[in-house]
Amino acid sequence: MIADAARLTDVLKTEARRLGFAMSGACPAVVPPGSQRLADWLAAGYAGEMHYLADRAAAYENPRSILDGVRSVLMLAMVYRTDDPKPAAPGEGRVSRYAWGADYHELIRERLNSLADFLRAGNPEAKVRGVVDTAPLLEGEFAQMAGLGWIGKNTLLLNKQLGSWFFLAALLTDLELQYDGPHVADHCGTCRACLDACPTGAFVAPYVLDARRCISYLTIELRGPIPSELRNGIGDWLFGCDVCQEVCPWNDRGPAAEEPAFQPIDGMNPIRLAELFTLDDEAFRHRFRHTPLWRAKRRGLLRNAAILLGNRPFAPAIESLIRGLNDAEPLVRGASAWALGRYSEPIVAESLAQRQAIETDPDVLAELSG
Numbered sequence: 001m002i003a004d005a006a007r008l009t010d011v012l013k014t015e016a017r018r019l020g021f022a023m024s025g026a027c028p029a030v031v032p033p034g035s036q037r038l039a040d041w042l043a044a045g046y047a048g049e050m051h052y053l054a055d056r057a058a059a060y061e062n063p064r065s066i067l068d069g070v071r072s073v074l075m076l077a078m079v080y081r082t083d084d085p086k087p088a089a090p091g092e093g094r095v096s097r098y099a100w101g102a103d104y105h106e107l108i109r110e111r112l113n114s115l116a117d118f119l120r121a122g123n124p125e126a127k128v129r130g131v132v133d134t135a136p137l138l139e140g141e142f143a144q145m146a147g148l149g150w151i152g153k154n155t156l157l158l159n160k161q162l163g164s165w166f167f168l169a170a171l172l173t174d175l176e177l178q179y180d181g182p183h184v185a186d187h188c189g190t191c192r193a194c195l196d197a198c199p200t201g202a203f204v205a206p207y208v209l210d211a212r213r214c215i216s217y218l219t220i221e222l223r224g225p226i227p228s229e230l231r232n233g234i235g236d237w238l239f240g241c242d243v244c245q246e247v248c249p250w251n252d253r254g255p256a257a258e259e260p261a262f263q264p265i266d267g268m269n270p271i272r273l274a275e276l277f278t279l280d281d282e283a284f285r286h287r288f289r290h291t292p293l294w295r296a297k298r299r300g301l302l303r304n305a306a307i308l309l310g311n312r313p314f315a316p317a318i319e320s321l322i323r324g325l326n327d328a329e330p331l332v333r334g335a336s337a338w339a340l341g342r343y344s345e346p347i348v349a350e351s352l353a354q355r356q357a358i359e360t361d362p363d364v365l366a367e368l369s370g
Contacts, residue, residue, distance in 0.1 A: 023077040025146030026177040032141035048212040059136035072177040075146040081165035091314040096240025099292035100264035127174040147180035153206040154194035154244040163251035194244035200233035215241035274320040299329040310339030330361040337367040
């Protein structure tokens with residue numbers, strides 16, 4: 001058994017580096033300082049339809065909700081920056097960089113399991129659990145406590161060397177580790193680049209994001225129609241958004257990811273929109289099941305594709321939008337109807353009239369009446 005906290009922490013960090021984590025830092029498993037900010041944020045309604053956050057609000061107050069008897073948290077960061085984004089031509093949509101490759105949840109969970117096994121090998125009685133992005137843990141808060149960086153005005157963790165192009169994960173244990181000092185400095189200064197660049201005005205103040213206006217929320221988490229007043233602001237973002245990271249001066253530097261699984265899958269940077277309308281449920285599963293885009297589901301991704309084709313009309317995509325107009329999913333039909341309303345070709349008016357004559361869903365009828 002490795003009894004010395006300093007030695008245990010050192011060997012854990014060494015193993016974490018071997019497993020592909022670029023940074024690691026340890027902190028005590030205490031109530032995070034940001035728990036009250038989360039409560040205030042939820043009370044303001046900024047979470048939108050992400051009801052699971054409010055449902056687990058009490059669990060976020062203490063990491064014991066994740067692991068009973070936990071004493072220490074080892075925070076970890078894995079870089080995902082790969083190629084530069086290619087411009088999206090008409091008929092194409094951009095995807096957030098983190099989603100270009102394999103599903104990071106699956107890969108990082110596998111690495112966390114290996115790190116947990118490594119810890120148990122030297123400490124058979126230890127309690128240990130790895131989490132990545134799905135458990136009620138304020139990862140950014142604990143990462144700052146563990147010295148990995150500071151939370152920027154865009155609410156993301158920033159590091160001088162890595163910027164913000166990295167995933168966070170945590171290993172919780174009931175063993176005592178040697179704790180790193182918290183990162184206390186805020187290096188954003190007077191910079192407002194991220195706040196001013198947001199296409200939908202999602203930042204109500206520095207360090208405060210109204211998720212209901214965030215393009216990532218609108219294209220991934222929102223299950224219903226995208227509010228009409230926010231559609232133009234989505235621009236050419238099919239899934240997620242990187243604007244507040246792209247403009248951040250701290251992201252001008254930083255290493256590229258060495259992990260092969262994070263390299264862009266062919267046709268993901270960017271995506272051709274028309275071909276998405278040819279995918280039935282099985283084809284969608286085959287193409288996206290093990291990528292982050294799976295979270296949006298077929299109906300959500302096709303809704304997004306239709307909005308983009310309305311924002312940037314592309315005549316060769318009319319046939320695809322008409323297909324969407326007659327999709328089995330009302331969400332897809334409604335978005336396609338809105339998009340087609342921005343085209344002037346004669347076949348468009350005819351198709352909209354035919355759909356309106358048989359449509360029964362009130363949301364779709366509202367889009368058709370435009």
